Each structure stands twice: as structure tokens, then as C-alpha cells.
Amino acid sequence: MTVNIAELAKEFDLVPGTVYGVLNELGIEHDGVSFEVDDETLELVREGAKERAGSKEIELRPNATPRDVSLGLDVPQQEVQKRLLTKLKTMATLTTALKLDVLEKLVAEFGYTVKIGEPATPKPKTDSRTNGKAGGLQARPPVVTIMGHVDHGKTSLLDYIRKANVAAKEAGGITQHIGAYQVELPEGKITFLDTPGHAAFTAMRARGANVTDIAILVVAADDGVMPTTKEAIQHAKNANVPMIVAVNKIDRPDANPDRVLQQLPEFGVIPEAYGGQTITVNVSAITGEGVPSLLEMILLQAEVMDLKADPKGEVTGTVVEAKMEKGRGPVATVLVQTGTLKVGDAIVVGSTFGRIKAMADYLGQKITEAGPSVPVELLGLSDVPGAGDRVQWVKDERAAREIAETRATEIRAKTIFQASRGMTRSGLLTKLNAEGLKQLNLIIKADVQGSVEAVKGMLEKLKNEEVETKIVLSGVGTITESDILLANASDAIVVGFNVKPEGGARKEAEKQNVEIRTYQIIYELIEDIESALKGMLEPKFEEQYLGTAEIRVRFQFSRKGIIAGSYVTDGKLTRNAKCRVRRGKDLVYDGQIGTLKHLKDDVREVTMGMECGLTFNDWTDFQEGDIVEAYEMVQINA
Ligand SMILES: Nc1nc2c(ncn2[C@@H]2O[C@H](COP(=O)(O)OP(=O)(O)OP(=O)(O)O)[C@@H](O)[C@H]2O)c(=O)[nH]1
Numbered sequence: 123m124t125v126n127i128a129e130l131a132k133e134f135d136l137v138p139g140t141v142y143g144v145l146n147e148l149g150i151e152h153d154g155v156s157f158e159v160d161d162e163t164l165e166l167v168r169e170g171a172k173e174r175a176g177s178k179e180i181e182l183r184p185n186a187t188p189r190d191v192s193l194g195l196d197v198p199q200q201e202v203q204k205r206l207l208t209k210l211k212t213m214a215t216l217t218t219a220l221k222l223d224v225l226e227k228l229v230a231e232f233g234y235t236v237k238i239g240e241p242a243t244p245k246p247k248t249d250s251r252t253n254g255k256a257g258g259l260q261a262r263p264p265v266v267t268i269m270g271h272v273d274h275g276k277t278s279l280l281d282y283i284r285k286a287n288v289a290a291k292e293a294g295g296i297t298q299h300i301g302a303y304q305v306e307l308p309e310g311k312i313t314f315l316d317t318p319g320h321a322a323f324t325a326m327r328a329r330g331a332n333v334t335d336i337a338i339l340v341v342a343a344d345d346g347v348m349p350t351t352k353e354a355i356q357h358a359k360n361a362n363v364p365m366i367v368a369v370n371k372i373d374r375p376d377a378n379p380d381r382v383l384q385q386l387p388e389f390g391v392i393p394e395a396y397g398g399q400t401i402t403v404n405v406s407a408i409t410g411e412g413v414p415s416l417l418e419m420i421l422l423q424a425e426v427m428d429l430k431a432d433p434k435g436e437v438t439g440t441v442v443e444a445k446m447e448k449g450r451g452p453v454a455t456v457l458v459q460t461g462t463l464k465v466g467d468a469i470v471v472g473s474t475f476g477r478i479k480a481m482a483d484y485l486g487q488k489i490t491e492a493g494p495s496v497p498v499e500l501l502g503l504s505d506v507p508g509a510g511d512r513v514q515w516v517k518d519e520r521a522a523r524e525i526a527e528t529r530a531t532e533i534r535a536k537t538i539f540q541a542s543r544g545m546t547r548s549g550l551l552t553k554l555n556a557e558g559l560k561q562l563n564l565i566i567k568a569d570v571q572g573s574v575e576a577v578k579g580m581l582e583k584l585k586n587e588e589v590e591t592k593i594v595l596s597g598v599g600t601i602t603e604s605d606i607l608l609a610n611a612s613d614a615i616v617v618g619f620n621v622k623p624e625g626g627a628r629k630e631a632e633k634q635n636v637e638i639r640t641y642q643i644i645y646e647l648i649e650d651i652e653s654a655l656k657g658m659l660e661p662k663f664e665e666q667y668l669g670t671a672e673i674r675v676r677f678q679f680s681r682k683g684i685i686a687g688s689y690v691t692d693g694k695l696t697r698n699a700k701c702r703v704r705r706g707k708d709l710v711y712d713g714q715i716g717t718l719k720h721l722k723d724d725v726r727e728v729t730m731g732m733e734c735g736l737t738f739n740d741w742t743d744f745q746e747g748d749i750v751e752a753y754e755m756v757q758i759n760a
Pocket residue numbers: 270271272273274275276277278279318370371372373374405406407408409
């Protein structure tokens with residue numbers, strides 16, 4: 123029978139690690155989670171466990187890892203890693219073998235002592251608490267994007283990592299620029315998206331593609347936090363992507379990494395050194411100092427995030443980059459996200475499709491299949507897809523063509539709809555309402571920091587019972603293309619105070635149908651946004667009384683029309699007004715006035731004391747003496 127160690131331990135008020143000691147003593151193999159025994163031996167194990175009541179000693183195999191400690195003490199893996207990092211200042215992934223002194227201190231952190239057990243327990247086969255069902259989820263490499271201010275060293279860092287970890291290793295390996303690459307470390311792989319900068323990141327997200335797991339924020343130690351740094355922070359936060367800060371250029375004589383750490387909290391990024399959650403690493407993209415720790419930290423963060431995908435599951439992926447190449451046709455780099463993509467597969471990518479003719483990895487080497495987090499360059503599509511387009515596996519090329527054609531039609535229809543809708547706020551609001559969103563997202567750009575703060579402060583206060591504002595990004599400077607991309611990704615309106623959009627931004631806004639509103643007077647801005655908020659309310663209507671008339675005579679006007687000759691006794695009646703007709707106490711009609719005539723002329727309205735001829739929509743059954751009561755519906759929260 124199979125016995126779960128954690129459950130057995132609980133029965134005796136022990137932790138699993140103490141039970142490991144019993145098992146080792148009896149020479150019973152276990153994988154950290156469970157063991158196989160017959161009833162008789164189980165009794166011996168139970169006796170052993172009972173004898174250890176109150177024991178605070180656990181027994182681990184030689185070269186135990188943080189994962190073993192987590193299982194042995196029955197504490198979450200994250201907690202173990204946190205203690206390692208914060209208390210012991212030790213970086214280790216879940217599968218790093220820990221030295222005895224580190225192990226002792228780590229276990230002591232939880233109030234236990236450790237003994238290294240002989241015979242060694244076999245390497246854990248599975249960790250039943252984190253693995254999915256058979257053949258299911260498996261750990262996958264993290265996908266990383268590098269962001270940061272111009273010249274802070276994004277490209278240099280990507281190049282250094284690539285050279286140090288990829289090219290040298292492969293015989294004559296010359297990395298190809300395919301938009302992404304992978305590095306392989308003893309502790310695991312990392313996939314880097316090769317287009318630095320948050321514009322690409324946001325452009326992908328605008329298409330609904332969230333491929334990045336971890337963002338590396340590069341900040342030059344000699345320059346500190348700059349406007350684009352701040353923007354990158356907001357983009358990462360907005361996408362809910364955890365950040366690791368790489369404080370770069372520490373080889374420079376004027377480098378001041380501490381100053382960078384001091385600046386970060388101001389932008390909502392609290393470094394671990396200050397008791398926060400954000401990992402920071404000092405690096406130099408030139409000398410390579412600190413880069414290995416940065417990579418370790420990425421893997422560590424990935425472990426904590428527990429990134430998983432099923433290589434045997436449904437195939438999904440996202441286009442990272444695509445182009446038309448002479449002689450090769452459409453070439454697309456796809457990042458596989460789940461499942462395994464194979465040569466010969468039929469796929470639909472956005473509104474294009476095809477059968478995969480060939481695939482190559484970032485070294486330009488031909489491959490036949492690619493699993494989760496693997497970037498591949500593929501040939502065989504009928505057209506060039508867009509970055510951010512999703513990849514979908516289909517059973518054959520014919521089905522692929524059909525789906526792609528339907529999508530293309532849908533996209534055309536949508537474009538026409540959007541074009542006719544124009545860049546109006548009401549359009550955006552309709553969209554928001556349709557999606558049931560009750561939040562007006564705003565991006566604020568202004569000429570000076572003072573105005574940014576003022577506008578922000580006032581807008582943040584604006585809200586009503588149903589809708590509130592959310593400031594997605596705010597900053598000093600013109601409205602840029604990247605603002606538009608973010609606005610599109612986050613369904614926001616871009617508000618400029620004393621600033622104008624750049625040419626490129628305006629074009630992009632038109633293309634993406636993002637609304638830009640610029641102001642010179644702060645009150646106009648506030649009023650406008652306030653009315654936008656009102657516009658987002660569910661429209662509420664109220665009946666408003668217009669007037670009453672009495673039907674005095676029923677006469678045939680033409681062969682078709684029967685007219686109610688009436689006299690307005692109160693208020694007014696208007697053409698097309700809603701109305702009710704009463705006969706004594708009975709309601710005989712509830713509808714709308716059709717035509718309205720005074721003498722022989724069609725009129726818009728008749729007022730008290732006037733005679734008129736009325737018709738009703740779809741109703742001619744009136745009689746002399748009927749009372750017509752007219753009203754209209756007015757929106758009360760407009
Ligand atoms: N001393 C030193 N110089 C660096 C380091 N990293 C980058 N640089 C230099 O800084 C300059 C800008 O580096 P890039 O890698 O091009 O910066 P980037 O962030 O990619 O810049 P953009 O692509 O223009 O946004 C180059 O001259 C690099 O050689 C570093 O760690 N130390």
C-alpha cells in the first residue's frame with residue numbers, strides 16, 4: 123500500500139522530515155511524499171513515529187534542496203525561498219543542493235534541527251502537491267522582457283547574456299535574430315524576448331497577448347530613474363507582470379547603485395533591501411559582473427511563480443515577430459505557450475494560416491518540434507501575421523483556411539465598424555458599457571510635474587456611485603506612440619494638459635481608435651471627464667408630463683386616415699410624443715402620437731387652448747370624450 127508521509131506525520135503531530143528519520147532507520151525507500159509498505163512494516167513505522175513524539179529533528183538526504191526542506195517541514199516552497207534569501211542571503215533555486223551549514227541554518231529558521239540521513243533517500247520522482255495530473259502540467263521556462271530608459275543598456279545586457287550563455291556553447295553557434303532566444307543554465311532555461319523596450323511589450327498586450335512572465339527593468343547606475351524607467355514600471359504594473367530591477371553599468375566610476383534603490387520606492391517599487399518585494403541585482407552588461415545572479419534571480423522568481431504548461435495539451439502560441447523574406451515567403455517567430463508545435467502541423471495565426479513547412483530555433487538550427495516557452499521561427503504561412511497574433515492548432519489545412527477566412531471577414535467588418543464609429547468618447551463609452559466596465563481609464567500627460575499632480579489629484583477624486591476613474595499612467599511630456607499603445611491595451615482615454623500628441627502618436631491613435639483629448643484649461647478638463655463619467659452611467663429615464671387633450675370629434679380625413687379632432691386642455695402635445703388614452707377610468711391606448719395637425723398644417727406642437735387633429739400609431743379606435751395624456755421620457759442622469 124502507498125502511505126502519504128505528510129498525513130502520517132500529522133497523525134503523530136510531527137512534520138514529514140521526522141518521519142523520514144523513521145523510514146531511513148527502517149531502510150524504507152521514499153520519495154519525500156509517500157512510500158510503499160505492507161501492513162506489518164507500516165506498524166513498525168507507526169511505532170517509530172510514536173517514539174519520536176515531540177521531536178524537533180528532521181532527517182534529510184545528503185545534498186538536500188530547498189524543495190526537500192519544504193516537503194520535510196511541510197511549509198510552502200515560497201516560504202523556504204524567502205527565508206533563504208532574506209535571512210540567509212543565499213540564492214538558490216528549488217533544486218539547488220544546499221551546503222550543510224546553510225541547511226542547518228535554514229531548518230533552524232523554522233525551529234528544527236537537521237540530521238543527514240543514511241541510507242540516502244532516492245531523488246524525488248514527483249512532487250504530488252505541485253504536479254498536475256498524469257501527463258499534465260510541467261514546469262516551463264519563464265519568458266522575460268527587458269525594459270528601461272534609452273541607453274541604460276537593454277541591448278547590451280541582452281547581447282551579453284546571449285553571448286555568455288548561448289553562442290560560446292554551441293559549436294560555431296551564431297545566434298540568429300528571430301525575436302527571442304533561450305539560455306540554458308544548470309538550474310533551468312530562460313526565454314528572452316529580444317526586442318527591448320516596453321513599446322513592443324505593450325503592442326503585444328494591446329492584441330491581448332500576455333506572453334511575458336517577468337520584466338527586467340534596466341536602470342543605469344550612473345543615471346538613475348528616468349522618465350522611460352517610470353513608464354516601464356507603470357507598463358509592467360499595469361500588466362501585472364513581476365519586475366526584477368537590474369541596476370546596470372556598475373563598472374562605471376560614477377555609478378551609484380544605492381541612489382537607484384533609493385529612487386525606486388517613489389515609483390511604487392520597493393527593493394528587498396528596503397523590506398519590499400522587488401528583487402534588485404547590480405550588474406554590468408560590459409564586464410558581465412552580476413549577470414549570473416540576475417539569471418539566478420529570474421529562475422528563482424520563476425520557481426515562486428510556479429510556471430507550468432502541458433506539453434501534450436492544446437497547442438497555443440503567440441507571434442513575436444514576422445516578416446516577408448525573399449525566397450522564403452512569410453517567416454514568423456512564434457513563442458509556443460502550451461502544447462508542442464510540430465513540423466507538418468496545420469495552424470491558424472490571426473487571419474492567416476498554413477501548414478508548417480520547417481522550423482528553426484534561435485541558433486538557426488532546424489528543429490521538428492517545439493514545446494512550451496520555446497521560440498521558433500516557422501515557414502509555411504500563407505501571409506505575414508502580426509506581432510501578438512495567436513497561434514491555434516487545427517486538424518488540417520482545409521479547416522485552417524476556413525477559420526482564417528472567417529476571421530479575416532470578421533476583422534474587415536470590425537474595421538469598417540470602427541472607422542464609422544470614429545474617435546469619439548461616446549464610442550469608447552459604448553464599448554466600455556458593452557463590456558460592463560465601470561471604470562474610466564485615463565492616461566495623463568502634462569507639461570510640467572506640477573500640472574500632472576494637479577490634474578491627477580482632481581481626477582482621482584472624481585467618481586460617482588457607479589463609475590470611477592483609474593489613472594493608468596501619468597507623466598510629463600508630449601503624448602507618445604507608446605502612450606497610445608498603452609491606452610489601447612488598457613482601454614483608456616489619453617488626456618493631455620498643455621501638451622500635444624506627437625505626429626506618430628496621432629496616427630497610431632487614429633489607427634487604434636484611441637481617443638486623445640487635450641486641454642489648456644484645467645476646469646474644462648475636469649468638467650469634460652466628469653461628463654464622461656456621467657455618460658458611463660446606465661441611462662436612467664423618467665416620465666415627464668407634457669399635456670392633456672380631449673377628443674371632440676372623430677372624422678375621416680382621407681381614405682386611409684381617421685383623425686381625432688381634439689382640444690388641448692392643459693400643457694402641450696408634440697408630434698411623436700408618447701401618450702396614453704383614457705376612457706373614463708379605463709386605459710384604452712398606450713402608445714405614441716403620430717401626426718399632429720393644426721387646421722390643415724402639420725405642426726410640431728400644439729398648446730393649451732388650441733384645437734388640433736391627431737393620429738395615433740397603429741390605433742384608430744378612439745371615441746369622442748377620450749382623454750389624451752402626452753408625456754416624454756427624459757434621461758435624468760445625462
Ligand atoms: N560602462 C558600461 N557601459 C554600458 C553598460 N551597458 C551599456 N553600456 C553602454 O551604454 C550605451 C547604451 O547601451 P545600449 O545597450 O545600446 O542601451 P539601450 O538601453 O539598449 O539603448 P536603446 O536601444 O537606445 O534604448 C552603449 O554605449 C553601451 O556600450 C555597462 O554595464 N557599463
